[in-house]
Amino acid sequence: MIKIRTFKKSDTKGIIKLWKACFNYYTSPHNKPETSLKIKLKHKDGLLFVAVDGSEVIGSVLSGFDGHRGWIYSMAVTPGQRTQGLGSRLLKHAEKELKKRGAPKINLQVMPDNKAVVEFYEKNGYKVEPRISMGKRLK
Numbered sequence: 253m254i255k256i257r258t259f260k261k262s263d264t265k266g267i268i269k270l271w272k273a274c275f276n277y278y279t280s281p282h283n284k285p286e287t288s289l290k291i292k293l294k295h296k297d298g299l300l301f302v303a304v305d306g307s308e309v310i311g312s313v314l315s316g317f318d319g320h321r322g323w324i325y326s327m328a329v330t331p332g333q334r335t336q337g338l339g340s341r342l343l344k345h346a347e348k349e350l351k352k353r354g355a356p357k358i359n360l361q362v363m364p365d366n367k368a369v370v371e372f373y374e375k376n377g378y379k380v381e382p383r384i385s386m387g388k389r390l391k
């Protein structure tokens with residue numbers, strides 16, 4: 253049976269394998285799965301969730317609450333399990349947990365070469381908003 257729960261240390265290998273299979277941007281050093289995971293776990297907010305089938309990690313959503321907005325990253329379902337509702341289940345789980353922590357709204361970003369996924373988020377109630385996304389790397 254597929255279960256959605258908070259990430260455990262024993263999921264480490266599985267989640268890294270999943271992210272490598274699902275995201276091409278993990279080839280850049282600052283997005284290395286091992287690094288992203290280490291930083292997230294240090295934060296100890298309990299907001300990294302996985303979908304597991306037995307001990308196999310088949311989905312993930314990395315969420316966070318910065319005190320103003322909830323954020324969603326690393327939304328992934330293993331290729332063989334897609335379009336059966338698992339991505340939406342994971343997303344709803346993260347939404348519920350963010351709401352519990354007081355987040356009034358969730359933001360997320362979609363890479364320009366992944367526009368098709370906008371439909372997935374729209375089907376889950378998200379809207380494209382007119383914003384310019386900016387960033388600065390902190391050394």
Ligand SMILES: CC(C)(COP(=O)(O)OP(=O)(O)OC[C@H]1O[C@@H](n2cnc3c(N)ncnc32)[C@H](O)[C@@H]1OP(=O)(O)O)[C@@H](O)C(=O)NCCC(=O)NCCS
Binds near residue numbers: 329333334335336375
């Ligand atoms: C995005 C992703 C997590 C969706 O997972 P999923 O389990 O297939 O999602 P669901 O089955 O809950 O889909 C819900 C709806 O969205 C649609 N949908 C899902 N992925 C879609 C996509 N990439 N493009 C268009 N529609 C999509 C489904 O067809 C479904 O429609 P329906 O309700 O009419 O049947 C999965 O496709 C994935 O891992 N993609 C690669 C990683 C990625 O791009 N993540 C997002 C980064 S921003």
